[in-house]
Amino acid sequence: MNSSKINIPKLGIGGPVGSGKTQLIEMLVPILKKNGFRCCIISNDVISKEDAQRMQRTLATESKLMPEDMIIGIATGGCPHTAVREDPSINLAVVEEIQQKDPSLDLIIIESGGDNVMTTFSPTLADYFIYIVDVSGGDKYPRKGGLGIESCDLLIINKTDLAPYVGADLSIMERDAKKIRNNKPFEFVNCKTGEGVEKVAEQIIRGILFDREPLKNPPSQGN
Amino acid sequence: MNQEMGWMFMNTDYEFHLMQFSDSFFPSGMFSMSGGLESFVNQKKISNPEDVLKFIKEQIEFQLIPCDCAVLSIAFDGIKNNDFLKVIQIDNKYYSMKLSKEIRNSSVRSGKQVFNCLKHMIEDTENKNRFIKQINNKIESNEMPCTYPVALAISAVCLEIPIQSVMRILLYSFSSSVVSAAIRLGIVQHLDAQKILLLLAGTINNIISKNIPKKSINDIWQLVPLTEINQMKHEHNESKMFIT
Numbered sequence A: 001m002n003s004s005k006i007n008i009p010k011l012g013i014g015g016p017v018g019s020g021k022t023q024l025i026e027m028l029v030p031i032l033k034k035n036g037f038r039c040c041i042i043s044n045d046v047i048s049k050e051d052a053q054r055m056q057r058t059l060a061t062e063s064k065l066m067p068e069d070m071i072i073g074i075a076t077g078g079c080p081h082t083a084v085r086e087d088p089s090i091n092l093a094v095v096e097e098i099q100q101k102d103p104s105l106d107l108i109i110i111e112s113g114g115d116n117v118m119t120t121f122s123p124t125l126a127d128y129f130i131y132i133v134d135v136s137g138g139d140k141y142p143r144k145g146g147l148g149i150e151s152c153d154l155l156i157i158n159k160t161d162l163a164p165y166v167g168a169d170l171s172i173m174e175r176d177a178k179k180i181r182n183n184k185p186f187e188f189v190n191c192k193t194g195e196g197v198e199k200v201a202e203q204i205i206r207g208i209l210f211d212r213e214p215l216k217n218p219p220s221q222g223n
Numbered sequence B: 001m002n003q004e005m006g007w008m009f010m011n012t013d014y015e016f017h018l019m020q021f022s023d024s025f026f027p028s029g030m031f032s033m034s035g036g037l038e039s040f041v042n043q044k045k046i047s048n049p050e051d052v053l054k055f056i057k058e059q060i061e062f063q064l065i066p067c068d069c070a071v072l073s074i075a076f077d078g079i080k081n082n083d084f085l086k087v088i089q090i091d092n093k094y095y096s097m098k099l100s101k102e103i104r105n106s107s108v109r110s111g112k113q114v115f116n117c118l119k120h121m122i123e124d125t126e127n128k129n130r131f132i133k134q135i136n137n138k139i140e141s142n143e144m145p146c147t148y149p150v151a152l153a154i155s156a157v158c159l160e161i162p163i164q165s166v167m168r169i170l171l172y173s174f175s176s177s178v179v180s181a182a183i184r185l186g187i188v189q190h191l192d193a194q195k196i197l198l199l200l201a202g203t204i205n206n207i208i209s210k211n212i213p214k215k216s217i218n219d220i221w222q223l224v225p226l227t228e229i230n231q232m233k234h235e236h237n238e239s240k241m242f243i244t
Helices: A023-033 A048-060 A080-084 A087-101 A147-151 A160-166 A170-180 A199-205 B003-009 B013-020 B037-042 B049-080 B083-095 B101-121 B126-140 B150-156 B163-184 B190-209 B225-235
Strands: A010-015 A039-045 A073-074 A106-115 A127-135 A155-158 A187-188
Touching: A010 A023, A023 A039, A023 A048, A023 A106, A023 A127, A023 A147, A039 A048, A039 A080, A039 A087, A048 A073, A048 B013, A073 A087, A073 A199, A080 A087, A080 A106, A087 A106, A087 B101, A106 B101, A127 A199, A147 A170, A155 A170, A155 A199, A170 A187, A187 A199, B013 B163, B037 B049, B037 B083, B037 B225, B049 B083, B049 B150, B049 B163, B049 B190, B083 B101, B083 B126, B083 B150, B101 B150, B126 B150, B150 B163, B163 B190
Parallel strands: A010 A106, A010 A127, A039 A073, A039 A106, A127 A155, A155 A187
Antiparallel strands: none
16 A cells, blocks of 8 residues: 555644643544544643543543544654644654555544644644634633634634633634634634534534545444 | 666765754654653653763663664665665664564654655655655565664665764764753753763764774674663553653
8 A cells, every 4th residue: 555645634633731622522523423434533742641541442442433543642752842843753654654554534633732822733744723722711812812823724712611700701702713813713612511513523524524425434333 | 886876976065964864853753752761760760961971872882883873884885785675674674673662663653754854855856766766665565664774874875975974863863862852851951961962972973983894684783671671661651751
């Protein structure tokens, strides 16, 4: 198999620690699966493979939505930005291995932590970039901009249920997100309840999968 | 000399490529490796700049010189002489000698990315491209894994970097990645790190200035059992900062 000729669409998901990246993926995968799309997940982590191991448990062992070996953790050597932005070599190497292993996958999701100022994905690594923040950082978050908030294809504002408790005004966040992103899309979500996640999945199917059919028919279980 | 390979030995202006390949900005993913240091630091067996210097010197003496540099040298000669069989053999030998899975995998991942970068850099050069395609076919048919020292040897021959210089890149890149890992692990400060590299320069230059004896594939060895045991332990750590 000539892996260099295979090009499975790659979705980058970045965001600060605790913003809900892993939970977003845990919510997205079942929706994509329901639509027949088969995914692989690469989880970049600075200090552990905890997120990857959690998804192996929730998405593979418990719900059997995907095989365990399709959720891969990468230790990034202390700099997640470098691993997805200026030197994505290790991530690209893993992508190549996945493409060779299962060329019929529909999507590779690459997760990485990173602050709003510096985080972006190398276009070589990700075809579509989602940046996720949460309301507990305050309603100033979208207004402050930064590479992540401004350059992403889709901005997600998570944990909307916490807004009243942290004094965050969602209308201010909506106004600022529209302004700073020049009307590029954003979505309010609550990954705990799943509210708004269907819309994110629709954006992914439209924006990166171009509304095409899944490469394989959805199997009933596992692979 | 094979006429097809004649393009390889005309250029003496290789210094730029030398700097390019030894720059930490060069895409190889080496920043995410500590060469086994993280495990030693976690066990508090290495905790200060002196320990780091000693660790790197030992790895150079008992691993990089007898194994990595020897592999580099043999692969370099093999490519120069269009001896693909030798290149494939040495690549597989190196892969089989690395006992820790994460060391084997990371060497192949870095090696393939260095090779991909080389392909991209010289894709407009027709005769070089033909040579690269031959190697590429061997990698894609799984005849050779494309480990880091072999990928470096391929790059050096294509970009006309002399063997002594590419050996310096190999030793410097290893030393630099371990020293920067030491900074991130908090046992070395940034100025001490430069001092360690300076002190290593003497060792590295001394090795390279000697006539490196030509080795056969069967002469390659390495003896770093404690490092290998720690690398294997590192593979199973729940929490870690570095791939190796």
